[in-house]
Amino acid sequence: MLQKPSGGAGSGTAAAGRRPMSIGAVLNLLRQEFPEVTISKIRFLESEGLVEPQRTPSGYRKFSPEDVERLGYVLRIQRDHYLPLKVIREHLDALERGERISLPAASGPPAQELIDGGEIELERPTVARIGRAELLAATEVSEDQLAEWEAYGLVGQAADGSYDAEAVTVAKIVADLGRFGLEPRHLRAVKAAADREAGLVEQVVAPLRRHRNPQTRAHAEATAREIATLSVRLHAALLQAALRSGQG
Numbered sequence: 001m002l003q004k005p006s007g008g009a010g011s012g013t014a015a016a017g018r019r020p021m022s023i024g025a026v027l028n029l030l031r032q033e034f035p036e037v038t039i040s041k042i043r044f045l046e047s048e049g050l051v052e053p054q055r056t057p058s059g060y061r062k063f064s065p066e067d068v069e070r071l072g073y074v075l076r077i078q079r080d081h082y083l084p085l086k087v088i089r090e091h092l093d094a095l096e097r098g099e100r101i102s103l104p105a106a107s108g109p110p111a112q113e114l115i116d117g118g119e120i121e122l123e124r125p126t127v128a129r130i131g132r133a134e135l136l137a138a139t140e141v142s143e144d145q146l147a148e149w150e151a152y153g154l155v156g157q158a159a160d161g162s163y164d165a166e167a168v169t170v171a172k173i174v175a176d177l178g179r180f181g182l183e184p185r186h187l188r189a190v191k192a193a194a195d196r197e198a199g200l201v202e203q204v205v206a207p208l209r210r211h212r213n214p215q216t217r218a219h220a221e222a223t224a225r226e227i228a229t230l231s232v233r234l235h236a237a238l239l240q241a242a243l244r245s246g247q248g
Contacts, residue, residue, distance in 0.1 A: 020054065020062035029068060034075045035215055036222030042071065048085055050074050050092065129162040138168060139175040149174055152184040153191055193235075201227045 021029070023039055030037045045051055046061075051070050053061040063071075070092065077088050091101050130138070136146060149155040155171050157163050163171075174187065201224050208220030 018065055020064055021068065023053075023061050023063065026063045026068055026071070030071060030075065033072065034079070035218050037075060038219075038222060038226060040226060045071060045074055045085075048089075050085065050089060129158070129164055130168060131162055132157070135163050135168060135171055139171045141171075141175050141178075145175075145178075146171070148184050152188060154184055154187060197228075197231050201231070 023042060026042060027037065027039055030042075042051075046053065051063075051067050051074075053063045053067050056062060073092070074085075074088055077083055077091070083091075094101050132146070136143065139146075146155065149171065150157070154174055155163070155167050157167065174184065177187070204227060205220040205224045208216055208223065211217055211220070
C-alpha cells in the first residue's frame with residue numbers, strides 16, 4: 001500500500017472492488033479527485049514507467065486497483081508538491097521497498113517540459129511578480145539590454161510595471177542564449193512561432209472555455225497545457241532531427 005503524502009487530498013481515487021479496469025473506467029475514477037486528468041496523461045505516465053497495467057491478448061490495458069492507487073499518488077504529488085517524474089519514480093521505488101520518504105513543502109510549480117524522454121526544468125521565481133530592478137539583477141543584464149528585449153516583444157511587463165513568472169523565465173533564457181552570441185533579432189522567428197502555436201491552441205480550447213459547465217472550462221485549461229507540452233516536445237524533436245540531418 002502506498003503511503004499518501006501528508007497534507008494531500010483524500011482518497012478520491014480509491015478503487016472500488018478488485019476487478020481490473022479499462023483505461024476509461026480509470027479515467028472516470030481519477031477525475032473524482034483530478035478533474036483535469038486525461039487519457040493522454042495516463043498513457044504518458046505509463047510510457048514513463050510510473051504504472052504498468054496488464055494487457056489483454058487483444059492489447060487492451062487492464063488496470064488493477066494498485067495501478068489506480070499508484071496513478072493517484074503520482075497525480076497528487078505532482079499537484080501538491082510539483083516534483084519531477086524522476087523524483088516521483090524514486091519515491092515510488094522507495095515505498096515499494098517499505099522505506100519512509102519525506103516530501104518538500106508545497107510550493108509554486110517549476111516551469112518544466114518533458115522533452116525527448118528527459119526532463120528540462122526551468123527555474124522560476126518563488127514570487128508571483130517581481131519589479132524591473134529584481135529582473136535586471138536576476139538576469140545580470142543592463143537596462144539597455146532589457147529594453148531591447150522588450151522592443152522585440154520577447155519580454156513584456158504588466159500595466160503596473162511588474163513582471164510575471166513567465167517573463168522572468170523568458171528573460172533568463174534570452175540572457176543565456178546571448179552568451180552564445182544570439183541576439184534578440186535572431187529570436188524574432190522563435191517568438192513568432194510561439195505566437196502562432198498559441199493561436200492554434202486557442203482555436204482548440206476556445207469553445208470549451210465558453211462552456212457553462214465549470215468542469216468543461218477546467219478541462220479546457222488542462223487541454224491547453226497538454227497541447228502546449230506536446231508542441232514543445234514536437235519542436236524539440238524537429239530541431240534535433242534538423243541538427244542531425246545537417247551533420248549528415
